[in-house]
Amino acid sequence: MQLSGIGPPLISLIVASIIVMGSPGPSTMSATAVGAAFGFRRAFPYLAGLILGTTAVLVAVAAGVVSLLLSVPKLAPVLLIASAIYIAYLAFQIATAPPLSSPDRATSAPPLPGGFLLAVANPKAYFAIAAVFAGANFGLGSPLTEGLLKVAVLTIMIVLIHLFWVSVGASFSHLLHDPVSARIINVLFAAILIVTTILAIVHY
Numbered sequence: 049m050q051l052s053g054i055g056p057p058l059i060s061l062i063v064a065s066i067i068v069m070g071s072p073g074p075s076t077m078s079a080t081a082v083g084a085a086f087g088f089r090r091a092f093p094y095l096a097g098l099i100l101g102t103t104a105v106l107v108a109v110a111a112g113v114v115s116l117l118l119s120v121p122k123l124a125p126v127l128l129i130a131s132a133i134y135i136a137y138l139a140f141q142i143a144t145a146p147p148l149s150s151p152d153r154a155t156s157a158p159p160l161p162g163g164f165l166l167a168v169a170n171p172k173a174y175f176a177i178a179a180v181f182a183g184a185n186f187g188l189g190s191p192l193t194e195g196l197l198k199v200a201v202l203t204i205m206i207v208l209i210h211l212f213w214v215s216v217g218a219s220f221s222h223l224l225h226d227p228v229s230a231r232i233i234n235v236l237f238a239a240i241l242i243v244t245t246i247l248a249i250v251h252y
Contacts, residue, residue: 061184061201068176069202070209074135075102075167077244079210081237082138082158083217085145090157095214097163102177102206104168109177110199130169135241138162143238145230177202 070076079098082091138158167173181198188194217237223229 057184057186058201061180061198062205064180064183065202065205066209068180069102069205070212072244073172074170074241074244075173076209076213077237077241078135078138078163078166079213080217081142081234081241083214084220084237085142085217085234086157087221088214088218091214091218093160094158094163095210097160097165098167099163099207099210100160101164101167102173102210103203104164105173106177106181106199106202106206109174109181110195130165134162134166134169138166139238139241142241143235145234 075098079091079095082094085091141158180202184198186194186197188197220233223233
């Protein structure tokens with residue numbers, strides 16, 4: 049296959065990643081909620097954790113770790129429970145976050161390890177990324193070259209998708225200087241995070 053023929057499958061891969069990986073879910077909604085509760089700058093460590101964790105999932109998928117999850121059915125529920133517990137804790141942090149104008153606002157921003165944990169502990173992420181990864185075929189002839197190209201493209205999409213969602217949340221941050229507005233918005237985003245997580249578990 050000539051390089052000029054990569055265009056259509058590349059576009060399909062990008063569109064699929066936006067739909068499957070970029071749709072609302074525990075990871076993307078947590079990025080939005082943390083961005084809203086703490087602003088973009090203070091949400092950045094958590095965002096970096098999500099990106100690193102999701103990229104680690106992508107690399108794991110490329111290495112065939114999904115087959116491990118399929119062959120050890122009891123492993124997936126354990127990861128799901130761990131993810132749900134951390135999401136509940138994160139939702140509490142967001143719901144109780146102080147207004148951005150509060151002097152002690154810097155004490156409760158979620159850290160990088162929290163974002164990483166959430167990303168790697170969600171088994172649905174493995175299967176979603178696996179579906180996108182396996183669905184593209186560039187016809188390059190070399191499995192290694194094709195795999196590296198997919199990893200490169202999807203890594204870029206992971207960064208862009210998470211930047212988009214945290215920016216959406218951060219766009220609400222100007223409303224969070226007022227204590228009443230801050231509490232309402234933070235509780236709303238925390239509730240959305242919990243609901244999307246419950247839906248993910250129900251459909252697991």
